Structure formats: C-alpha cells, structure tokens
Amino acid sequence: MNPLLDQFITEGRDILQTIGERLLQLEDTPDDSALMGELFRLVHTLKGNSGLFDLPEMTRVLHAAEDLMDAVRDGRRPFDRPVADRLLEAMDFVLALIDEIGDSAESAPPNTARHANDALELANALRSLLAAAQATTPTATETEPAPSPTPAAIPFESLPSRIQQELAQRLEAGEPLCWLTYEPEEECFFKGEDPFHQVLQLGEPYWRRVSSREDWAPLDELDAYRCILRFEAILNTPAEALHEHFRYIPEQVQIVPLQPPAPSIAPAPSSEPPPDAETAWSFNVVLEAQREILGLTDNPPWLSGRLRAVATTLEAAFASIGQAVDRDALQQALHSADASQSSQPLLHWLDEQQRLGDTQLPAAAPPPTTATAARPEAPEAEEPIKFGRRAEDRLAGHTLKVDQVKIDRLMNLIGEMVVTKNALPYLANRAEEVFGTRELAREIKAQYGIINRIAEEMQDAIMQIRMMPVSFVLQRFPRLVRDTARRLGKEVRLVMEGESTEADKNIIEALADPLVHIVRNSLDHGLESPAERRASGKPSEGRLTISARQESDRVVIEISDDGRGIDPERIRRKAYERGLIGEPELERLTDQEAINLVFAAGFSTAEQVSDLSGRGVGMDVVRNAIACVNGTVELHSQLGQGTRLQLSLPLSMAVTNVMIIESAGQRFGVPMDTVAETVRVARNDIRTIKRRLTTVLRGRLVPLVTLNDLLGLTIEQAPNGDDEFAVLVVRIGPDPLGIIVDDCRETIDIILKPLTGILAGLGGYAGSALLGDGSVLLVLNPRELL
Amino acid sequence: MALAFKKVTVVVSEQMTVEDAEVLLDWLIKHPRGRINLSACTHLHAANLQVLMAARPRISAWPRHAPLAAWIKAALTP
Numbered sequence: 031m032n033p034l035l036d037q038f039i040t041e042g043r044d045i046l047q048t049i050g051e052r053l054l055q056l057e058d059t060p061d062d063s064a065l066m067g068e069l070f071r072l073v074h075t076l077k078g079n080s081g082l083f084d085l086p087e088m089t090r091v092l093h094a095a096e097d098l099m100d101a102v103r104d105g106r107r108p109f110d111r112p113v114a115d116r117l118l119e120a121m122d123f124v125l126a127l128i129d130e131i132g133d134s135a136e137s138a139p140p141n142t143a144r145h146a147n148d149a150l151e152l153a154n155a156l157r158s159l160l161a162a163a164q165a166t167t168p169t170a171t172e173t174e175p176a177p178s179p180t181p182a183a184i185p186f187e188s189l190p191s192r193i194q195q196e197l198a199q200r201l202e203a204g205e206p207l208c209w210l211t212y213e214p215e216e217e218c219f220f221k222g223e224d225p226f227h228q229v230l231q232l233g234e235p236y237w238r239r240v241s242s243r244e245d246w247a248p249l250d251e252l253d254a255y256r257c258i259l260r261f262e263a264i265l266n267t268p269a270e271a272l273h274e275h276f277r278y279i280p281e282q283v284q285i286v287p288l289q290p291p292a293p294s295i296a297p298a299p300s301s302e303p304p305p306d307a308e309t310a311w312s313f314n315v316v317l318e319a320q321r322e323i324l325g326l327t328d329n330p331p332w333l334s335g336r337l338r339a340v341a342t343t344l345e346a347a348f349a350s351i352g353q354a355v356d357r358d359a360l361q362q363a364l365h366s367a368d369a370s371q372s373s374q375p376l377l378h379w380l381d382e383q384q385r386l387g388d389t390q391l392p393a394a395a396p397p398p399t400t401a402t403a404a405r406p407e408a409p410e411a412e413e414p415i416k417f418g419r420r421a422e423d424r425l426a427g428h429t430l431k432v433d434q435v436k437i438d439r440l441m442n443l444i445g446e447m448v449v450t451k452n453a454l455p456y457l458a459n460r461a462e463e464v465f466g467t468r469e470l471a472r473e474i475k476a477q478y479g480i481i482n483r484i485a486e487e488m489q490d491a492i493m494q495i496r497m498m499p500v501s502f503v504l505q506r507f508p509r510l511v512r513d514t515a516r517r518l519g520k521e522v523r524l525v526m527e528g529e530s531t532e533a534d535k536n537i538i539e540a541l542a543d544p545l546v547h548i549v550r551n552s553l554d555h556g557l558e559s560p561a562e563r564r565a566s567g568k569p570s571e572g573r574l575t576i577s578a579r580q581e582s583d584r585v586v587i588e589i590s591d592d593g594r595g596i597d598p599e600r601i602r603r604k605a606y607e608r609g610l611i612g613e614p615e616l617e618r619l620t621d622q623e624a625i626n627l628v629f630a631a632g633f634s635t636a637e638q639v640s641d642l643s644g645r646g647v648g649m650d651v652v653r654n655a656i657a658c659v660n661g662t663v664e665l666h667s668q669l670g671q672g673t674r675l676q677l678s679l680p681l682s683m684a685v686t687n688v689m690i691i692e693s694a695g696q697r698f699g700v701p702m703d704t705v706a707e708t709v710r711v712a713r714n715d716i717r718t719i720k721r722r723l724t725t726v727l728r729g730r731l732v733p734l735v736t737l738n739d740l741l742g743l744t745i746e747q748a749p750n751g752d753d754e755f756a757v758l759v760v761r762i763g764p765d766p767l768g769i770i771v772d773d774c775r776e777t778i779d780i781i782l783k784p785l786t787g788i789l790a791g792l793g794g795y796a797g798s799a800l801l802g803d804g805s806v807l808l809v810l811n812p813r814e815l816l
Numbered sequence: 817m818a819l820a821f822k823k824v825t826v827v828v829s830e831q832m833t834v835e836d837a838e839v840l841l842d843w844l845i846k847h848p849r850g851r852i853n854l855s856a857c858t859h860l861h862a863a864n865l866q867v868l869m870a871a872r873p874r875i876s877a878w879p880r881h882a883p884l885a886a887w888i889k890a891a892l893t894p
Binding site for chain 2: 214219224225226227229230234238239240242246247249250252254255257258259
C-alpha cells in the first residue's frame with residue numbers, strides 16, 4: 031500500500047474517532063462554539079484528505095456533512111438530536127469505507143462504487159436537514175427548489191410501437207435492460223465535463239433520445255455553455271455498471287432497471303387497471319401542487335387563466351388514474367371561481383374529490399423505489415439509514431498511534447536506566463577496593479554486562495519507534511519541483527534516491543524547511559533555462575538529485591544539480607558590495623571560502639527579488655536550522671558544472687557523545703562533534719602575540735583561550751606534572767581554536783537534557799546530564815561560549 | 817483548429833473542443849443557411865451538440881465514426 035494512503039487511513043480513523051467524541055460532547059453542550067469550530071475543521075480536513083484519492087463516495091458524504099456543520103456553526107440550524115444522529119451515521123459510513131480500503135492489499139484504493147447509492151442517500155439526508163433549516167426562514171422558501179425529484183415514469187408510450195414490442199420481447203428473454211436518463215447540470219462545461227463523451231462511452235444503446243430540458247433560445251441569445259441537454263437511452267448494461275460509470279454525478283442520472291411490462295404477462299381483465307403505486311404517488315404529487323397553486327392568495331390579472339389551467343390539470347390527473355370525475359361539476363366550480371375571482375370553489379371541488387378518492391385509491395402510496403428515489407421531505411420520520419457496524423464493533427488495525435509525549439517519557443526512562451547501570455562498575459570497584467571482596471566484584475561486573483546488553487537493546491528499540499523514513503519530507507518535492515520549474519519556465523528532472531533511509535523524527539522534521547529552501551535555490555539560481563542550457567552544450571532538461579544515505583551514525587543528504595554552478599568572483603563582488611567582507615579579504619579568500627559566503631546572513635546574489643528566493647534569507651537560515659540539530663552543511667560548486675550541497679545530520683538526537691574535561695576542580699562535558707583533537711602543549715610553546723595566547727601546532731598557528739577565562743573564573747589553568755597544558759582543539763567556523771583546560775578525561779554517551787526553568791537563560795551551556803555516580807555534568811556549548 | 821470554414825460549409829476535422837462551440841455558434845448566426853460536414857469528425861464536445869441542436873443546420877455529411885453518427889442523428893432528427 032502506498033505510504034500516502036496508509037497515512038490517510040491511520041489519520042482518517044483518528045479524525046473519525048475525535049469527531050465521534052466531539053459530537054457526543056456537543057450533544058451535552060450544544061452552544062459550545064469552540065467545540066463546533068473544531069468539529070467543522072476536523073470534517074473539513076478529512077474531506078480534503080479524501081479528495082486526494084479516487085473516493086468520490088466518501089468525499090460526497092463528507093462534503094454534505096461539512097455543509098450541514100457550516101450551517102450549524104453559523105447558527106442557521108440548531109444542533110439537535112437529528113443532526114447528531116445523521117452526522118454519526120455519516121461518520122460510521124466513512125469509517126466503513128476506510129476499513130474496506132485498509133483491508134485491501136492493493137496499492138490503489140479499491141473501488142467503492144457499490145456504495146454510491148448509500149453515499150447519495152446519506153448526503154441527501156444530511157442536506158435535507160439543511161434544507162429544513164432554510165425553509166424555516168421566510169426568505170428561503172421562495173428560492174428553495176421544488177423538493178420532489180419525481181421519478182419520471184418511464185414514458186413507454188412515447189416510444190415507437192415497434193420498439194415497445196421488441197423491448198417487451200427482449201425483457202422476457204431476460205436481457206438486463208436499463209433505462210438511463212442523464213441530465214447534466216447546467217454548469218458542467220465549466221467543470222471540464224463532457225456529457226456527450228460520457229454518453230458515447232456507454233456503448234451502443236438499444237434505443238436513444240437526445241433532447242433539451244427547455245426550449246432552445248434564438249441563436250443570437252443562445253448560451254452554448256449552459257448545458258440543458260437530456261440524454262435518454264435504453265442500454266443492455268447492468269444497473270451497477272451504469273452506476274459505476276456515473277459514480278461522480280449520481281444526482282444527475284436516473285437509472286431504472288426495466289421489468290417486463292406487467293400487462294403483457296397478465297393482461298388486465300378490466301379496461302381500467304388499478305393504478306400502480308408509482309402512478310398513485312405521482313398523482314398525489316400533482317394534486318398537492320395544484321392545491322398549493324390554489325392556496326396562493328395573490329390576485330394577479332391572469333387569475334382566470336391560472337384557474338383554468340388548474341381545472342384542466344385536475345381533470346387530466348384524475349383521468350390518468352382511471353377515476354371518473356364529474357366533468358360538469360368541475361366546470362361549474364371553475365365558472366363560479368372565475369366569477370368570484372377566488373380559488374375557493376375549485377378547492378372545495380378538489381376536497382370533495384379526494385374524499386371520494388380516498389376510498390378507491392391506495393392512499394398515500396409509498397414512493398416507488400427507483401435507484402434515485404431520494405425523498406428529502408420528512409426525513410426525520412424515516413427509519414435512519416444504517417451502515418453496517420458502528421465504530422466500536424471493530425478493533426483498530428495493526429498500527430498503534432501513540433502520543434509523542436509517551437515515547438519521550440520512555441526515552442527519558444531508558445536514559446536514566448543507562449545512567450543507573452553505569453553506576454554498577456563503580457560499585458564493583460568499591461567492592462574490591464573498600465571491602466576487599468574480589469569475588470563479589472566479579473559477579474557484579476558479570477551482571478553489569480547482562481544489564482548493559484539489555485539496556486542497549488532497549489534503547490535501540492525505543493529509538494526505532496522514533497525513526498521515520500526520509501521520504502516523509504521528500505514526498506512533497508516532486509510536486510514542488512514540477513510547479514516551481516513550470517513557473518520559471520525550466521525543464522527539470524527530479525531524481526530521488528534512498529528515500530527509505532531512516533532518522534529520528536525530530537531530525538526529519540527539522541530537515542523539511544531547509545530542504546525546501548535549498549531546492550528552491552537550486553531551481554531558481556542553479557538550473558538554467560532550456561535555451562541557456564542548450565547554448566552551453568547541456569541537455570535542455572536540468573537534473574536535480576536528492577539522495578539520502580546513512581554513514582555510520584549520521585544521515586547524509588545530498589542535493590545536487592547540474593546547473594550553472596556558483597561563480598566565486600561574483601560572490602566576492604556581491605559580498606563586498608553588501609559590506610560582508612572588506613577589501614583585503616576580497617583578494618585573500620580562496621574560491622571555496624568565497625562560495626561559503628553564501629551562508630553569510632543577508633547574502634543574496636539575485637538581482638531581483640522574486641517570489642521564490644532572493645530576499646537575502648535562505649542559506650544562512652538553512653545553516654542555522656541544520657546546526658540546531660547538530661548537523662553540518664557543506665557546499666561544493668564547479669562553475670558551469672553544477673552545485674552540490676551536503677547535509678550531514680545525526681541519526682538520533684537522544685544520545686550525545688561528550689568528552690569530559692576538568693577545569694577549576696569541576697567536570698564539564700564538551701560535545702564530541704565539536705572536538706577536533708586534544709593535545710598537550712608545554713608552557714614554553716605558548717606565545718603571546720598581540721596579547722593573545724597562541725601556539726604552533728603542526729606548523730600552523732592556533733589561537734588559544736583558557737576555559738576559566740571563558741567561564742569568567744579568575745583561577746589560572748593548572749598544568750600537569752610536566753608543566754604541560756591540556757588543550758582541546760575545537761573547530762568552530764573555518765579555523766581551529768585551542769581551549770586550554772586542566773585535564774581531558776574519557777568520552778561517554780549521555781542523555782542530554784536542556785536546561786529548564788531558571789537555568790534556561792544561562793548562556794554557554796548545551797544542557798546537563800546525570801553521570802553514573804549520581805553527579806550532574808554540565809555540558810558546554812563552545813559555539814555560544816566564544 | 818478543428819474547423820475549416822468554406823463559403824457555406826464548415827468542415828470539421830477530428831475533435832471539436834468546447835471552445836469550438838462558440839466559434840461554430842457565431843458562424844451559424846452569420847450563415848443561417850450554412851452547412852456542416854462532419855465526415856472526419858471523431859468526437860464533438862457536448863456544447864457543440866447543443867449548438868447543432870439549437871441551430872439545426874444542414875448536415876452535408878455525417879461522421880464516418882458510426883457510434884458518433886448514431887447519437888448525432890438521434891439528437892438532430894427527433
């Protein structure tokens with residue numbers, strides 16, 4: 031399964047659970063707007079995520095849920111039981127979908143088209159709550175579309191009789207014929223849809239008709255881009271396949287599987303077959319509409335016309351169900367209505383007819399269940415739609431999502447374990463030296479070996495939990511590179527290697543922003559335009575490589591391009607113009623040193639500030655961000671050949687290797703990654719040049735400082751018995767520097783804890799750690815000290 | 817461009833895109849008796865179909881592509 035989908039499923043389950051909780055909380059406190067806001071955001075996130083995949087069913091339901099929540103949030107609809115019920119149902123449905131996707135072994139989400147109808151029903155149910163809310167506001171009633179998508183009775187009569195006969199034969203022969211009506215929405219052309227193409231894909235229909243939903247306007251007023259087409263066809267295709275074909279637009283199609291016409295099987299004995307359920311339902315709808323028209327209280331000049339229309343409709347409607355009406359009575363009612371300019375007489379007539387009719391008609395016949403028989407009216411009364419199991423019916427998958435705090439606690443505990451374990455050798459020594467029991471000392475040491483092994487394995491296991499593949503940050507680059515390159519008019523091929531290299535979560539996260547900066551810089555400054563590249567004999571398509579690999583305990587990430595490279599001359603000039611270097615340095619800097627100037631704060635070579643880069647922040651930000659996680663950046667560039675940036679980061683931040691040093695009777699730690707070497711320098715070899723201590727180390731002048739000076743102590747550094755000083759050579763910046771200390775001791779692995787509380791403001795320290803004998807070690811940060 | 821305009825005939829080649837609908841409509845307004853030759857047409861966007869249905873020009877040649885021709889005939893001959 032692809033990682034993105036995997037993440038979506040894990041996250042989706044999570045979000046759904048939170049949504050469920052919030053919904054239940056909201057039921058207790060329906061006025062909590064903060065809770066509502068959170069709920070809305072959650073649903074919105076989930077909807078957005080689902081849009082990444084080909085899951086129209088899920089997106090549809092979530093979209094409807096989002097609309098409903100938006101209304102609730104704005105106070106257009108109160109939050110009550112029905113809303114909560116519907117939303118919970120919708121979330122159960124989404125969860126069922128997610129489970130289904132999670133269960134499938136394929137890399138692409140499985141096809142969920144068979145849920146299309148459920149999705150549509152749910153979405154309609156959600157929206158009906160919304161519509162009900164709008165209906166209560168008086169202004170909304172007028173604009174609300176007629177809420178009765180009457181399932182169009184199949185107009186068999188409109189078919190040529192030859193076709194009707196053949197159709198009946200085919201149906202009896204058992205062919206799965208379907209009647210399809212497809213009415214593309216008016217704006218569909220603007221959504222990039224081509225309804226005609228959709229229809230052509232269906233294959234050869236048995237019968238077809240293309241018509242317009244309204245009369246065509248005169249040509250000079252015709253809006254070619256407002257779709258009013260209606261496609262109808264009878265196809266020899268199973269209904270499921272048709273649903274699948276139109277799964278993105280189920281609300282625009284009606285798919286009715288055809289049954290052999292009833293009369294041909296059992297010819298009705300009477301000339302007036304009893305009205306079937308479908309006709310009865312349509313009939314009731316028509317009657318309701320007429321009643322509504324008659325109920326209008328306005329008095330327009332065309333009232334008499336309207337009355338006559340109603341009368342005609344009523345007559346035809348009653349005739350259609352085979353109910354004989356007294357034509358004369360109707361005409362009389364019409365006359366008196368016309369004369370009195372009121373619709374009352376007709377209403378009376380209608381009431382009377384219906385009283386009579388109730389005895390004959392299957393009153394309030396249930397609507398026929400066609401594929402799209404969604405009835406937005408009175409949904410509360412309906413049995414709620416159930417979608418299989420509820421959330422708790424199923425245990426979560428194999429992935430465990432744990433709060434990072436818990437992992438951190440584990441880390442701290444194992445850290446303390448490592449420290450405590452380190453106390454055992456001390457104990458063994460004491461047993462031997464103080465109590466003189468060598469036997470016991472040996473046993474303690476043996477036990478220590480075992481505990482040591484287990485502790486190390488445990489530490490490793492906990493580190494593994496925090497490990498993440500580099501692909502977590504790399505996966506965004508294909509898109510970023512593509513979009514940026516397109517905007518800049520460049521052709522770029524992105525090559526990514528070693529995406530599965532793993533490193534600690536914090537490291538990976540810290541990597542994200544610098545990488546974006548670097549890649550943008552490469553695209554903007556490094557790679558040339560296709561024309562420029564061809565002129566210099568390169569392929570017009572530039573190549574940008576991002577590779578990650580592990581080198582002992584560090585992750586190395588290399589970003590290289592085959593662009594124009596960095597011109598040291600230009601960098602020197604720019605740096606001088608910006609006052610970053612003085613005139614003497616202008617001459618003295620080597621090319622590599624000049625190139626490294628791009629890391630200086632406020633440096634930018636771009637002549638114009640573009641929206642991509644060139645504001646003079648960038649490379650220095652990159653270097654600082656990488657330095658924050660103890661990483662280093664190296665830049666190599668060959669003019670005309672390309673640029674290569676190498677980021678080297680620790681695999682994990684949890685364990686720090688430090689060297690213990692002594693000064694002024696105290697022990698301090700110094701991170702090993704800053705220590706280049708330790709040397710002993712005799713007092714005689716230390717010279718004072720311009721009041722600064724220096725010494726010559728392998729033919730090179732190294733400035734010296736004393737640690738006591740740096741720490742603000744007035745005590746002299748103590749030499750050893752041979753009058754030699756211990757010097758810690760550190761490499762900060764390009765040149766080495768010697769720090770004189772009293773003594774250098776062993777190196778150990780510690781769990782570095784940053785200084786917190788009152789101590790947090792102390793400069794010069796990276797943090798503290800607990801030693802095996804229980805004492806506290808302060809770890810220096812040479813960068814800050816100097 | 818899928819449309820080639822002759823004196824009284826438009827010859828459609830291959831695909832008629834959504835943009836062509838407007839051009840076709842303009843031409844049909846200016847040439848009320850214009851004719852359309854669809855023989856080389858393999859597909860036309862639904863917007864074009866609408867224009868044809870509204871304008872009902874004479875089709876001097878139906879598409880050679882049979883499924884397309886069948887649908888267009890169904891649309892233009894009620």
